[in-house]
Amino acid sequence: MADKIKDAKIIFVVGGPGSGKGTQCEKVVEKYGYTHLSSGDLLRAEVASGSERGKQLQAIMQKGELVPLDTVLDMIKDAMIAKADVSKGFLIDGYPREVKQGEEFEKKIGAPALLLYIDAKAETMVKRLMKRGETSGRSDDNEETIKKRLDLYYKATEPVIAFYESRGIVRKIDSELSVDEVFKLVSQAIDNLK
Numbered sequence: 674m675a676d677k678i679k680d681a682k683i684i685f686v687v688g689g690p691g692s693g694k695g696t697q698c699e700k701v702v703e704k705y706g707y708t709h710l711s712s713g714d715l716l717r718a719e720v721a722s723g724s725e726r727g728k729q730l731q732a733i734m735q736k737g738e739l740v741p742l743d744t745v746l747d748m749i750k751d752a753m754i755a756k757a758d759v760s761k762g763f764l765i766d767g768y769p770r771e772v773k774q775g776e777e778f779e780k781k782i783g784a785p786a787l788l789l790y791i792d793a794k795a796e797t798m799v800k801r802l803m804k805r806g807e808t809s810g811r812s813d814d815n816e817e818t819i820k821k822r823l824d825l826y827y828k829a830t831e832p833v834i835a836f837y838e839s840r841g842i843v844r845k846i847d848s849e850l851s852v853d854e855v856f857k858l859v860s861q862a863i864d865n866l867k
């Protein structure tokens with residue numbers, strides 16, 4: 674089964690909370706027809722299902738912590754397999770969040786062709802998340818949890834970027850710009866893949 678996904682292009686989309694990953698992924702879907710898989714969205718769907726596992730996940734996410742690696746990797750892999758026949762490529766948004774997640778992904782699924790590093794200042798991310806929190810209904814979009822998510826991002830996720838930089842697949846995107854300006858940079862990075 675996993676063989677089917679081996680030839681599809683895989684793009685990791687990494688950046689801090691509120692940096693604009695989801696916003697840019699939506700636009701990539703529109704323009705390039707890639708399949709967007711957000712680990713956070715997959716987890717929130719499990720929470721919304723009301724399952725026992727969802728309840729456990731909700732408690733972890735509300736604290737701004739990372740859920741167990743196996744849980745999130747299995748969800749992504751299942752979603753990829755479900756789309757393998759129709760997908761030109763995959764945007765993996767919000768994963769890997771630590772180096773170990775990247776290593777396990779490559780063992781079980783395959784190697785990324787590109788890592789889009791969506792970069793914004795901490796101050797900008799906090800501002801955007803507080804604003805998003807007014808309407809998102811997300812239990813982690815509050816001041817206390819945002820601070821924890823940011824701390825964890827710098828501690829656990831930034832090393833992911835250094836890990837893939839040595840392979841030359843990282844494209845750093847300035848996400849302080851307007852959504853459309855950011856998307857121009859994202860498009861250039863994807864066009865260069867071809």
Ligand SMILES: Nc1ncnc2c1ncn2[C@@H]1O[C@H](COP(=O)(O)OP(=O)(O)O)[C@@H](O)[C@H]1O
Nearest residue numbers: 690691692693694695696801805850851852855
């Ligand atoms: N370039 C941008 N300029 C201004 N606001 C942005 C930009 N990109 C995203 N946003 C806003 O910031 C918030 C977080 O964006 P989102 O895409 O959900 O980030 P992430 O998925 O990285 O957490 C959203 O409310 C979004 O509308």
Ligand SMILES: Nc1ncnc2c1ncn2[C@H]1C[C@H](O)[C@@H](COP(=O)(O)OP(=O)(O)O)O1
Nearest residue numbers: 690691712713734738739740745767768770
């Ligand atoms: N790859 C991953 N590993 C572990 N936990 C994850 C994960 N992706 C998401 N989560 C959990 C912890 C995150 O704080 C929460 C929300 O993730 P998210 O929706 O990707 O946030 P954001 O888009 O604001 O960066 O879900």
Ligand SMILES: [Mg+2]
Nearest residue numbers: 694695711713
């Ligand atoms: Mg998101």
